[in-house]
Ligand SMILES: Nc1ncnc2c1ncn2[C@@H]1O[C@H](COP(=O)(O)OP(=O)(O)OP(=O)(O)O)[C@@H](O)[C@H]1O
């Protein structure tokens with residue numbers, strides 16, 4: 001009995017469970033009956049091109065966007081009337097900053113805490129810890145408008161942790177940041193995950209998803225087009241190696257039949273060749289002086305582009 | 315969901331408190347604006363015109379005007395807060411979006427905002443009442459009952475202003491409401507002269523306006539004359555308040571809960 005309970009609450013407990021989740025705006029269906037579930041303690045990635053429906057899905061989880069159909073259990077609760085109770089256990093880093101410009105760094109945290117009915121000495125100590133955690137202690141009394149983009153993002157993360165949430169939703173947490181700021185945020189997110197919290201993250205940076213996420217879904221046009229761990233997705237959908245050939249590719253005729261099987265895709269001035277054995281092709285290309293070639297292991301970005309296409313969105 | 319009656323919850327107080335904290339930071343300029351204009355009316359018109367007019371409705375023109383201005387400035391303060399400031403928080407600064415990620419709902423946010431609008435009216439109304447008293451325009455301590463009336467006027471005019479914010483896509487839109495509703499009320503509802511001097515047809519319309527009833531409560535309290543039809547006047551203002559509150563909540567839900 002005891003072990004059964006343990007199994008239920010520690011291993012298979014689902015923080016989010018969506019079935020047939022659907023959202024329409026007028027004629028447009030932007031989330032089309034998606035199914036997914038997020039187990040407790042995971043970092044779960046939601047990827048997809050612009051307009052795929054990521055933010056809409058996150059808003060439905062928060063209960064601020066009403067769904068048109070489907071089931072959506074958060075912490076086992078599926079009841080719009082309980083949305084405020086559910087939100088009390090969630091932290092949110094929104095896609096666009098919405099820090100309060102009328103307040104300083106520390107006031108932003110204390111006022112936000114008051115929205116969770118958190119007051120007093122305990123929250124003061126928590127704010128001190130959070131400022132330390134996000135390396136903003138020396139900025140406590142700075143106005144928001146003079147903070148750098150990275151500092152604002154860190155403050156938003158501190159703010160999302162104010163209520164000691166079980167689930168943290170991050171909508172593009174590192175968009176627009178420099179590599180230093182991004183690495184700093186990655187390390188903090190890993191720490192948060194290690195402390196046992198569940199992360200749900202959207203991003204356009206495949207490297208970010210590969211580094212942080214245990215499990216990923218790729219959305220396109222409101223559908224889920226793939227799901228799995230970053231490694232599994234790469235193994236399943238893409239050959240092991242990629243050869244990128246840039247330059248006057250049209251003017252050169254390469255007879256690909258003489259090489260091991262190779263899936264090819266032309267994007268702009270670049271020809272992508274996906275293959276499990278790149279050596280014969282590379283050897284041949286070496287003799288073609290004017291072409292620039294690059295060989296690398298396949299990654300999540302290749303999966304993303306294969307599944308969602310190369311055309312622009314929006 | 316959208317058309318449901320608003321839920322009232324103590325969480326609204328945290329929204330109210332946020333605005334109090336911001337106001338405290340900018341207290342000086344804010345008070346100056348909220349008191350400066352009414353004071354200009356009192357000094358400029360009250361003394362200037364008062365010299366020619368002498369008595370109006372059996373009281374000094376300064377008293378007559380001061381009581382009208384007390385009510386009208388509450389209308390203005392609530393309207394400006396409910397439009398320019400609420401819109402800034404709802405759209406420009408996305409403060410409501412941040413609040414919606416917490417246990418706060420749109421119902422809580424709007425209740426907190428309306429409460430804050432009324433509080434701001436109360437603060438500047440208290441200051442104007444003090445100035446009017448110093449100028450000798452106030453007769454008797456019953457005038458303190460003006461303060462709850464000013465709070466009520468604030469609640470009443472906050473709702474329509476927030477409705478404007480819910481429809482708006484920019485600050486310019488608010489000048490339609492100010493020009494078409496607030497300014498006519500300011501001029502016609504008995505701030506500057508008794509409405510009995512208006513043509514009967516116009517009087518009938520003016521009797522439907524909330525500011526008219528607000529002034530008919532404030533004026534006797536300031537001048538020390540007998541208060542009449544309290545139930546009617548309070549009733550009209552309360553009905554406006556409740557209807558506007560309901561639609562303010564519904565329309566902001568329609569805008570933010572999508
Ligand atoms: N309030 C709304 N009214 C109408 N359409 C909307 C609304 N909000 C979003 N949409 C549409 O829904 C679709 C999905 O939007 P969503 O913001 O969820 O995409 P996203 O995956 O987060 O994209 P991005 O990567 O650009 O943030 C888009 O086509 C968008 O235009």
Ligand SMILES: [Mg+2]
Pocket residue numbers: 054055056095171
């Ligand atoms: Mg988005």
